[in-house]
Amino acid sequence: MTHILYGAPLSLYSGKARAYLDWKNIDYREVLATPDIHREVIIPNVGRSVIPVVQTADGSILQDTTRIIDHFEQSEGGPSIYPDTPRQRLAALLLETFGDEWLVIPAMHYRWNYNEEWVYGEFGKTAAPDATPDEQYEVGKKAGQRFRGFVPMLGISEATIPAIEQSYETLLADLNAHFSEHDFLFGSRPSIGDYGLIGPLYAHNYRDPESGKIMERLAPQVAAWVRRMVEVEKPLSGTFLPDDDIPGTLLPILRRMMDEQLPYLERVSSMLGDWLAENPDTELPRAVGMADFTVEGVTGQRIAVPFSLWMLQRALDFYASLEDPDKRECDKLLVQIGGVELLDLSSSPRLTFENHVLTAV
Ligand SMILES: N[C@@H](CCC(=O)N[C@@H](CS)C(=O)NCC(=O)O)C(=O)O
Secondary structure: OOEEEEEOOOOHHHHHHHHHHHHOOOOEEEEEOOHHHHHHHHHHHHOOOOOOEEEOOOOOEEEOHHHHHHHHHHHHOOOOOOOOOHHHHHHHHHHHHHHHHOOHHHHHHHHHHHOHHHHHHHHHHHHOOOOOHHHHHHHHHHHHHHHHOHHHHOOOOOOOHHHHHHHHHHHHHHHHHHHHHOOEOOEOOOOHHHHHHHHHHHHHOOOOHHHHHHHHHHOHHHHHHHHHHHOOOOOOOOOEOHHHOOOHHHHHHHHHHHHHHHHHHHHHHHHHHHHHHHOOOOOOOOOOOEEEEEEOOEEEEEEOOHHHHHHHHHHHHHHHOOOHHHHHHHHHHHHHOOOHHHHHHHHOOOEEEEOOEEEEO
16 A cells, blocks of 8 residues: 545645655655545544645554655655755755745735635635536635635735735745756755745745746746756755855845744744743644734734744754754854844744644643
8 A cells, every 4th residue: 555645736735745755756646635535534633624644554644744754754764855964954944944834925925816716716626626617616715715814814914915025026036046056955955945945836836827927937947946846857866065055045045034034933932932821731722822023124913823933943953953063053054144043942932743733841
């Protein structure tokens, strides 16, 4: 029996998992996550409706792309998407957090403000694969409402949209410059950072037609990188750059993360601390309130998501595991990207993510 990926073509995190499984040359088949699959497989095993989910050949259920990736990194061995060297590995983990937890803002903005009618059809193709296009549109309109409802919660509003677009277009220009020189973030092999970025940059910002046109027009090298990521020609191949090199073209991208996402993560950390003090022994909610965030000088409010801190904790744990000389090298990188305060977040409430549940310990 092979492994099964329950996912969908329009799903951000399914794209991340699929691209990784293909590069890792995993023997799997993808099954569309229809309402029946949610009811019969996903909800009973994971406790909520979420994709992607992997059922391994021995029947274990994996949810969350990071968990899925780490499972196969361990079980398969072989070439790894985690660089061995300190600066590259830290930067890769940070960029996974940036892609997974921050670029969902431009992803959802462009999807819902430029592709709304089209995407209802896509929701319908997942919810009712055998229906006619008209029926799919109607079914999809209902199914998509839940996701449309996330848009304001993510901080996407009339006031913030011009800043979100300015930020995204500059990010595209920065990534375009990088991918003009390198196949992937750290050389000729994709890293965990590439997989973080591919979620939003494939399913939403490349595959959604209007968003894809914007990417092709402004950043053709980014579109070419998306194709390299999702149409895997040489699994398990390539190398990371020698000497733990962080190409200069990555610095503006890391700086953007520190400028935009880090202050937000600091607020979420402090709000989580307050929430835990007031709600001892209570299961963590998905959001612990609304937090300010600022993009290109414009401030909005978005849900304060503790899960984002769990993603960051992976990078901080890696830093903490390093010996002093390697830490000093990473410190220099953090100075270069304006991210020294990142290390203060190591005193953030500690989180675990076990059995599909996020818990403060
Ligand atoms: N961090 C998770 C996120 C999974 C996720 O949010 N998936 C989306 C679809 S791409 C979903 O099912 N959202 C519905 C929900 O969470 O309520 C991962 O990496 O797998």
